[in-house]
Amino acid sequence: MIGPRTLLTIVYLAALALVVGSGVHQSPSPKANEPATASIVANIERAPDGVQYVVVRFAIEPQWHLYWTNPGDSGAAPTVNLSLPHGWTVGEVVFPRPQILGTAENREYGYERSLDLRIQVLPPIGALPVSIPVTAKVAWMVCKTICLLGKATLTAQLPTEPIVQSPPANSRVYPSKLLPSIQASCQGTPQSATLVISAPAKSFLSHPVRFVPDAVAGVEFLDGSGPFLAVQSGEQMNLRIAFAVESKNAVDGPPRIRGLLLTGERETDPAYRIDLAPPGVPATVR
Amino acid sequence: MRLTHSLLAATIVAGSAFLFAAARNDDAKAGQDQAKAKHETDKAKHESAKVGKAAPEFTLTGADGKTYNLADYKGNVVVLEWFCSSCPDSGAGSDSYWGNGNAATTVAAVKAADPMAIYLMINSTKDGYQGKTSADEGAISAAITSKAGQSVPVLIDADGKVGKAYGAKTTPHVFIVDGTGNVAYIGAPMSADGKTNYIVNAVTALKAGKPVEPSSTKNKGCSVKYAK
Numbered sequence: 182m183i184g185p186r187t188l189l190t191i192v193y194l195a196a197l198a199l200v201v202g203s204g205v206h207q208s209p210s211p212k213a214n215e216p217a218t219a220s221i222v223a224n225i226e227r228a229p230d231g232v233q234y235v236v237v238r239f240a241i242e243p244q245w246h247l248y249w250t251n252p253g254d255s256g257a258a259p260t261v262n263l264s265l266p267h268g269w270t271v272g273e274v275v276f277p278r279p280q281i282l283g284t285a286e287n288r289e290y291g292y293e294r295s296l297d298l299r300i301q302v303l304p305p306i307g308a309l310p311v312s313i314p315v316t317a318k319v320a321w322m323v324c325k326t327i328c329l330l331g332k333a334t335l336t337a338q339l340p341t342e343p344i345v346q347s348p349p350a351n352s353r354v355y356p357s358k359l360l361p362s363i364q365a366s367c368q369g370t371p372q373s374a375t376l377v378i379s380a381p382a383k384s385f386l387s388h389p390v391r392f393v394p395d396a397v398a399g400v401e402f403l404d405g406s407g408p409f410l411a412v413q414s415g416e417q418m419n420l421r422i423a424f425a426v427e428s429k430n431a432v433d434g435p436p437r438i439r440g441l442l443l444t445g446e447r448e449t450d451p452a453y454r455i456d457l458a459p460p461g462v463p464a465t466v467r
Numbered sequence: 468m469r470l471t472h473s474l475l476a477a478t479i480v481a482g483s484a485f486l487f488a489a490a491r492n493d494d495a496k497a498g499q500d501q502a503k504a505k506h507e508t509d510k511a512k513h514e515s516a517k518v519g520k521a522a523p524e525f526t527l528t529g530a531d532g533k534t535y536n537l538a539d540y541k542g543n544v545v546v547l548e549w550f551c552s553s554c555p556d557s558g559a560g561s562d563s564y565w566g567n568g569n570a571a572t573t574v575a576a577v578k579a580a581d582p583m584a585i586y587l588m589i590n591s592t593k594d595g596y597q598g599k600t601s602a603d604e605g606a607i608s609a610a611i612t613s614k615a616g617q618s619v620p621v622l623i624d625a626d627g628k629v630g631k632a633y634g635a636k637t638t639p640h641v642f643i644v645d646g647t648g649n650v651a652y653i654g655a656p657m658s659a660d661g662k663t664n665y666i667v668n669a670v671t672a673l674k675a676g677k678p679v680e681p682s683s684t685k686n687k688g689c690s691v692k693y694a695k
Contacts, residue, residue: 255687430682432663
């Protein structure tokens with residue numbers, strides 16, 4: 182006869198198995214010869230602003246890392262090509278706040294342990310089927326002291342009803358819009374320009390405050406790969422970063438001055454998007 | 468009661484002074500960290516090749532035992548490609564630049580565009596990386612290019628001096644020197660989608676006496692495994 186204590190243990194283990202199994206659609210663990218593996222998360226997610234995302238999740242072996250959209254001095258960012266049924270629109274791939282890796286001589290921006298890439302999706306107007314087939318062609322470079330390339334074609338059948346996902350407390354933040362108290366502008370000429378960021382120190386709950394540039398064709402930050410540290414002067418935090426714009430090198434279209442303002446050291450500390458037109462072009466801040 | 472209040476006030480004042488000093492210290496340290504980072508960045512900048520400026524001179528020994536002097540190629544366009552045999556973007560595996568055929572196609576197209584152009588690979592991998600001597604690395608690298616059907620001299624830069632002089636960060640990383648000895652292009656060998664071959668475009672433009680556009684692109688790949 183099974184005692185109450187044993188019964189309770191069985192019930193507990195069964196409940197644990199249910200909780201662990203429900204969150205992710207077949208998320209494989211990385212193996213020694215596959216330091217990173219990818220999968221499609223089981224539900225379309227809806228953010229507080231209403232934007233919907235398909236999420237591609239990477240599991241990464243200890244001591245290995247994947248890369249941010251600007252990998253830094255070396256590396257290569259993962260790529261995702263998402264295919265959805267006719268009528269759906271696929272938007273940009275959103276990377277979370279990166280870690281600052283490497284050294285001053287070889288600066289890298291990337292992710293250890295795991296990475297969730299959010300791909301914006303927009304359903305067509307009208308009635309939707311209960312679920313849709315989703316295909317994601319994914320490619321990546323994962324590095325430790327050596328690097329390996331990986332690729333996969335992932336498929337999933339996702340419910341069209343999105344869920345509002347509450348991320349765990351220790352999960353990485355995604356960049357948000359610049360606070361109104363943070364002033365960012367580009368000054369000078371295309372050949373000799375400065376990104377100026379200024380804000381009351383009290384705007385930031387976490388320190389240090391650093392700018393990490395995105396890699397935009399045609400834009401060169403003249404003082405290296407960053408990160409660039411804000412300095413406090415009195416009640417103000419200030420950053421001045423020299424850059425130059427060369428239109429003939431802008432192979433991906435009109436250049437923008439883009440990057441993230443990282444606050445604090447933790448992956449859960451706020452990060453703010455900076456996206457400005459270079460000098461000579463009307464300023465639009467996103 | 469008065470004594471307790473005085474003790475409390477003294478504690479608050481002492482604590483505030485301590486916190487103020489600590490904050491000043493933090494600011495000073497932040498300033499020092501920034502100054503140190505800027506110094507290292509300035510040092511790196513000073514050592515990097517720049518488009519429009521003279522390419523750093525070098526003399527290196529090839530895996531073939533011959534000596535290669537950049538100065539000997541004055542008047543020729545010179546393509547310098549940083550390479551590593553174990554990097555999956557450069558020489559390792561069928562998806563690498565040399566493994567997937569793109570490099571061999573590029574070398575052939577460069578020769579077609581300008582028969583006088585010189586194509587050199589430079590290997591700045593440190594001696595002993597992954598158990599290989601620099602001689603081993605050179606031999607393996609030469610074998611990779613030969614297998615691809617386009618033998619290209621592989622120059623050994625085990626102490627990394629030439630790589631650091633150019634600011635080579637990845638494998639691959641391409642620097643193209645024009646006939647006057649100035650750097651004309653720095654960056655990736657081709658676009659990420661494979662549709663644009665930046666090396667061939669640059670060599671073709673230089674042959675025609677036209678400006679190289681783009682003259683700079685974002686390089687990607689494994690970090691160069693420099694000796695300390």
